[in-house]
Amino acid sequence: MKRLAGLIMLVLIIYSIYYDLSHGTLPAMSEQKEEVVSEVVENEIVEDTKIVFFEKVVGKGDTVLSIVEESLDSSIPVSIQQVVQDFEELNKGLKPEQIQYGKTYKFPDYKKVD
Numbered sequence: 794m795k796r797l798a799g800l801i802m803l804v805l806i807i808y809s810i811y812y813d814l815s816h817g818t819l820p821a822m823s824e825q826k827e828e829v830v831s832e833v834v835e836n837e838i839v840e841d842t843k844i845v846f847f848e849k850v851v852g853k854g855d856t857v858l859s860i861v862e863e864s865l866d867s868s869i870p871v872s873i874q875q876v877v878q879d880f881e882e883l884n885k886g887l888k889p890e891q892i893q894y895g896k897t898y899k900f901p902d903y904k905k906v907d
Contacts, residue, residue, distance in 0.1 A: 857889040
């Protein structure tokens with residue numbers, strides 16, 4: 794009897810894992826939200842900060858560093874702490890780990906940094 798209960802439990806666990814990986818357990822996003830188009834506004838300057846920035850809609854899996862590196866097509870010419878400080882200043886104190894998929898944020902533009 795214990796073996797039968799163990800076998801049923803094992804089958805249930807395997808099916809749960811399969812279902813979670815194939816269908817997911819999070820609510821489905823509408824197709825309109827999944828097709829986020831990047832909107833980039835080049836080389837604007839915030840009046841009170843003098844930080845050159847661009848705006849971009851955050852896509853799935855994007856981070857502040859990946860977006861900044863993508864805009865440069867290379868590594869970042871300043872420290873990560875500087876990127877974090879500039880991002881927080883441009884976005885009214887918002888921490889980089891708080892960005893959300895589908896929303897637009899301002900990112901520092903380091904294309905002209907020596």
